[in-house]
Amino acid sequence: DAGSYVCAASNSLGSTNSDPVTVTVTNVPVISTPNATINANENQQVTLTCQVTPLNSLTDLYWTKDGQRLSTTNAAKYSGGTSAVPSLTIYSLSPSDGGAYVCVATNQFGTTPSGNVTLNLQYVPRLTVTNATVTSSPGDTIILTCNVNANPNITSFSWTKSGVTISSSSNPTKYSG
Structure with missing residues (x-):
């Protein structure tokens, strides 16, 4: 639609043209990056694609993660994610890198x-035992807690005592014995 337009009119006495009117189309950037899910494993690298047009007119380009502007200044962790190179590469993925990027x-x-x-982001299970040492008297009931963080979810869970399995389950929250 950009260009030079001239209005013209005529009747039985003659015709006339207006001075030219120049139309310039102003567009916000167009990004052709649809909603997507990328599965990646810990310690891998991944590139999040951002295709922008027109690229040469950008005054700013950045990425957000979970709604917050992402600082990409750590060159050992990130490359790109700028007006010059819109796609963002994340190196050495860790569980905290998982989330929604825009x-x-x-x-x-x-x-x-x-x-x-x-x-x-998928990673091997991470275990946290809340009490490294528990002191009790004979006959006391004790609670041993082991928190698990994993993606994908765990498929098995067990407690061992002196190398012997004393509890095995797919549910890490319940053990009595």
């Missing part, structure tokens, strides 16, 4: 967010 591009006419790119 590419946000700005030019003089406005700001456009991409779709959500969900990074589903």
